[in-house]
Amino acid sequence: MRYSRGFGVQSPWAYRFIRYVVNEHYPYYEYTHLNKEVYGINKFARKLCRLYFRIANYCQPKLVVDYGSSTTAYRTYFRAGCHSCHVVQLSADEKGMDKLDDLLTQNAKVDVARISLKGDYRDVVDKLMDHVDRKSLLIIQRIKKNKSTVDYWRELVDDERTGVTFDLYYCGIIFFDNKKFKRNYIVNF
Numbered sequence: 605m606r607y608s609r610g611f612g613v614q615s616p617w618a619y620r621f622i623r624y625v626v627n628e629h630y631p632y633y634e635y636t637h638l639n640k641e642v643y644g645i646n647k648f649a650r651k652l653c654r655l656y657f658r659i660a661n662y663c664q665p666k667l668v669v670d671y672g673s674s675t676t677a678y679r680t681y682f683r684a685g686c687h688s689c690h691v692v693q694l695s696a697d698e699k700g701m702d703k704l705d706d707l708l709t710q711n712a713k714v715d716v717a718r719i720s721l722k723g724d725y726r727d728v729v730d731k732l733m734d735h736v737d738r739k740s741l742l743i744i745q746r747i748k749k750n751k752s753t754v755d756y757w758r759e760l761v762d763d764e765r766t767g768v769t770f771d772l773y774y775c776g777i778i779f780f781d782n783k784k785f786k787r788n789y790i791v792n793f
Contacts, residue, residue, distance in 0.1 A: 611768075612739050615768075615784070615785070615787070616729065617784065618768060618770075618787070618789055621662075621690065621770070622770070622789065622791055624662075625655075625658045625659060625662045626658075626770065626772065626777075626791055626793060627791070627793065629657055631661065632654075632657065632658070632661075634657065634684045634685075635698065638653070638657070638681060638684055638782070641680060642677045642681070642735075643678050645675065645677050648774070649675070649677060651774075651793075652737065652745070652774065652775065653677050653678060653680075653681040654681065655772075655775075655793070656678055656681045656682050656685070656743070656780065657681040657682070657684055658685065658687040659682075659685065659716065659741065659743070659777075660681070660682045660683075660684075660685025660686040660689060660716065661686065663686070663715060663716055663739070663741055664686050664688075664689075665682075665686055665689045665716040665741075666688070666689060666690065666715055667689065667690050667692070667711055667713070667714055667716075668689050668690070668691045668692070668715065668716045668717070668718070669692050669694065669704070669707070669714050669716070669717040669718070670682070670691060670692065670693045670694065670717075670718045671694045671696065671700065671704070671717065671718065671719045671720060671725070671728050671766065672694070672695070672696035672700075672720030672721075672722040672723060672725065673693055673718070673720060674692050674720075676693070678718060679691045679693055682716070684720075689696040689715075689716075690724030692707055694728075696720065696722035696723030696724075696725070697723060700723070701723075701724060701727070701728070704728060704731060705731075708731060708732075708734075708735050711735070711753050713735055713736065713737055713740065714732055714735045714736055714740060715739070715740055715741070716740070716742075716743070717732050717740075717741075717742050717743065718743040718745065719732075719742065719743065719744050719745065720746070720757075721744065721745065721746055721747075721749060721753050726756070728735040729742070729744070729760070733763075733765050733766075733780075734738070736780045737780065738767075738780055738782065738783065739780075739781070740780050741777060741778065741779055741780075742777070742778040742780075743775055743776070743777055743778075744757065744760065744775060744776045744777075744778070745774070745775045746771055746774065746775065747771065747773075747774075747775060747776040748774075751785075756760050757771070757776050759777070760778060761776075761788045765780065765788070766778050766779075766780060767780050767781045767782050767783075767784055767786055768780045768781070768784050768786065768787055768788075769787075769788045769789070770786075770788075770789050770791055771788060771789065771790045771791065772791050772793035773792070773793060774793060775793075
C-alpha cells in the first residue's frame with residue numbers, strides 16, 4: 605500500500621507524476637477508441653500501452669524512439685497521447701542500430717525513448733543518453749526480468765547522468781533533470 609498512489613512521496617512534482625500519470629485511473633477520452641483499434645494484446649501489454657499514452661500526453665514529445673518492440677501497439681498509444689510526435693520504431697538487430705545512428709546524427713535530442721531489453725540494449729541506452737536533455741524521459745521495459753536486468757537497472761539509477769527514477773516493477777522510468785534531488789521511487793503500478 606505504501607508504494608501506490610504516491611503515499612509517502614515528499615516531492616510535489618514526483619507525487620503529481622505518480623498520482624496523475626503513472627497511477628491515473630480516470631478513463632481517458634481515447635481509451636475506448638484505442639481498445640477497438642489495437643486488439644490482440646494481453647492485459648499486461650494494454651496496461652503498459654495506457655501508461656505510454658499518459659506519458660506522451662504529459663510530456664508532449666516531438667520525437668519518440670521505440671527500440672525492440674514486437675508490436676505497433678506502443679507506437680499507436682504514443683501517437684494518440686501526442687498527435688504531433690514522430691515515433692520511430694527500431695528493431696533489436698543491426699538494422700535497428702544503423703537506423704538509430706542515422707536518427708541520432710539528424711536529431712540533437714530524443715524526448716522519450718522506450719527500450720526493450722533485447723539485442724544490444726546497453727549500447728542503445730548509452731547512445732540515447734548522449735542525446736537527452738533535462739526534459740527527456742527514458743523507459744526501460746522489464747527491469748525485473750532476471751538478475752542481469754536488475755543489475756543493469758541499478759547501474760542506471762546510480763549513473764551520474766540520470767536524475768529522478770521510478771521503479772514500476774514492470775518497467776523503469778528515468779528523468780534527466782539534475783536540478784531535482786536524485787531519488788529512486790518504487791511505485792506499485
